[in-house]
Amino acid sequence: MGETRPGLRAAVIAVVYARVSDDDKRRRRSVGEQEEECRQVADDQSWAVARVFVDNDRSASRYARKQREEYAKLLDYLAGEHVDVLILWESSRGGRELEGWAGLLNLCRRHQVRIHVVTHRRTYDLENPRDWRTLAEDGVDSAYESEKTRERILRSVRAKAASGKPHGKLLYGYRRTYDDRGNFIAQVIHEEQAEVIREAARRVASGEPCRSIALDFNRRGIPTPRTGEKGWQLSQIGRMLQNPGYIGKRVHLGKIVGDADWPPLLDAETYAVCRSILTDPRRKTQRDTAVRHLLSGPALCDVCGSRLRVQKNRTHYGYVCAAQFCVSVKTTVLEQFVVAVLMARLARPDALDLLNPEREAGSRQRAEDEAKRKRARLEEWYEAAARDEISPAGLASIERTLLAEIEDAERRAEHVDVPPLLRDLVGPGVEQRWERLTIGQQREVVTLLLDLRVGKTYKGARTLDPRRLDNSRWRGSSKTWGEGAL
Template sequence: MREYLRVSQDRSGTQRSPNEQHEDMLSAAGRKGWAVHPKPYRDPNRSASRYATKAREGFNELLSDLESGSFDADLLGIWESSRGSRRTGEWIDLIELCAERGVKIWVQTHDRVYDPKNARDRRSLREDASDSEYESDKTSERMLRAMRANAESGRPHGKTIYGYRRVYDERSRMLIEVVEHPEQAAVVREAAVRVLEGDSFYAVAKDFNERGIEPRRPAPKRQNVGWTPAAVKQMLTMPAYAGLRQHQGEILEDVEAVWEPLIEPEVWRKLQDVMSSRGGKRGNNWPASHLLGGIARCGVCGAKMRTGKQNAGSVRHDKESGEKLKRETYITYVCSGTPGKTGFHVAMKKEHLDLLVTEVVLARLSRPDFLARIGQHDGSVDAARAQLLDEIREHREWLEKVREKASEERNLTVLFDQERRINPLIEAAQRKLESVAATDPMIGQLAGAEDVEARWNELDLLTQRRVIGLIVEPRVHRIGRGWNGRKGINRDRVEFAWK
């Protein structure tokens, strides 16, 4: 048996973490006499609904291994059906792949093994996926209604914004007011004034770090992470600091927020003009000389990685003269570190990271379903997206009207009939929507080439960098246990965040 372990964010503490799922399944497998594969597929803190914003690397690897025949087991174990997927179309793809490869599916909470080749089992699995997707849709709709209501009333939604604190009623826990944070508000104002006066984001971040000011989003599990230029800029672009309420990316001009601005609206708008005017003036036109410089990121702090030189081997001396010989060097990708703080977090030999990333990207581009998943560049992509979204919305609005009518007449027959007819149309439109993507033409050419590797080798360095930057963000983590002193490529250090 090989496991797929997933959990979304667990703020309530009631969900089962991947490790807990693993322990439960390992124990049950032991009682049943099943051998468990040593390498489960994992997706911690990953949603499986259509509203997810992060790719599920573990699930994609699972599908890829099933397609290539390298799954290396005859049983797929999941803790419950919703852990697999909350998208009906995606779940059906998994079922079909398992059926083709002769892989059965064990759902631990059901304590049952399903055979995808069996029509009744296949129907049960599909129904579970449909139910999970429906629950996901209901949750999303409730959240959207709450967000919309809060926006229209000028009330906050989500996490407390840096620079403010919320005051709640001790009994009801209802929000009373949003007030300035005694220390953080001054930091926001200072950053705004300094940028308006010409300071760079880097200079502000460096000064804040040297003064020991806690960053907006402290990460206690990470080391040496503080303010970064990107964090300063992102903070100052937030309309909330001007007392403006934003909803779905749009500033609601006719809505008055319930909190006082830290930056006057006129000053904040001037600040946006100043920051946007800097965009094209900084940087240079030097040609890139390394494949992943500025593309790969540190897995600890998220900073871009630059190139640097590293000494190879120990110091040697000339046998005759005794003079110290010049040491050989090699190029590495190094974390840029945090402004105002010494040191960096990770480094990896350039040739190792280049080779690994190229190998994985080419394997991804060579997949038969790559174009179907990412879509091809087309001038009408935005129109196609809008049309599909309208189609889905119209179908759902129709079903809602049918539900209301059925409730009034106490007649569920019509409702069931319409759901049977309309839900497949919604699913089909959703699958099309997921496959439509505005993509660089070069990616389409590469994926459609007979020999992807040969076509890749024909590209110049800048084009290769562009392709990699469009489809993946490699993240380099620290050396794991057992690798100190070892040579060769440590594949476990590199995480691939697919776009």
């Protein structure tokens, strides 16, 4: 960008503003051509160009996401320096948003700055009402074109979404194929990346924390989804495994709108298990760090509700109320008691029924089929509306009802009756399988099954009195252990 020339004494002082909306490769070709033509006009008119402002790859519509930094500097310059004429290649370069364009016209009129539009081959004097109206109408036309462009884009996006076609950034784990002319053919699985996703999903489904997975991926040097990222992050693993695109679903505006036309990477059950684990609100209050103590996440103080943390007490470690030291219990004593209770429950022949007494075989698949049927029905109504067989108001009413029912069915389809981590643990020999789990997986089991609350020590008790856990309960049970649910 040019700077003000010291000692400039020309009769007419001009500034140039150039802008282009899309320049993904940042080659600046379009803005460079605009600047060249604007400078040529200045030379032909014997105007001296004092400053050039350039916004490359910046939209000027009301939908713009990036700020036009140079445009803001231009406004300041026009307000604070002597300028006779502003040169634009065309009116829309100055703005496609009506309020902003009107502001520019008013600013130029206040400071007696004329506007020359290269494509019009004309200089406008804003003190002249006809000239002001012409440029104001240009602003209306530019804003209207912007709205039409936006609508065309949205219509194309909606059509692609309805047909299951991909749109926007490439989903990690896939690659896109094109013909010799560069036309899109299909989105297919990128096997090397897909295995990263499948491994992460298997590990999360088995109870492993996202942080340990991210650390392992970084240690192994596995490339991240985006170049330039500084390693895998905990939140990145979680977000990735909750993307419905990995089970072949097309998402539009945050909602699943149907089946995608690319193959799924994950099976529906594994995805549902991961989503169930990752969206469980009980996990939000636990730090996803390296696990050292079995109950330092799940155990709560029954007096104040705070979490118990591990603290050394002279000769031994104990679980202590983190807030007010209301309760304290030796770590080994509490852990041995809780594990014994868990093993007894998981070894029972009816353990699966106890884990989910309301489970019904195939309920998740039926919910998924219901969502698919209702989405197909909604598409039929859309087609009927396109044939003018139903009024817009009628379609809107039907759409509201069906979308609510589809959302409810999809929510039920994501529910997992019993996570694989628990399902593979129950039955005879549970103790041996328990010992083979990592401590992180063991703690995940405790979190899934128990609402563990530890009360104050009973006077005179030398070992763990079970009454201290009377207000604990099994997840999903209406009764506490003290009420006979143990």
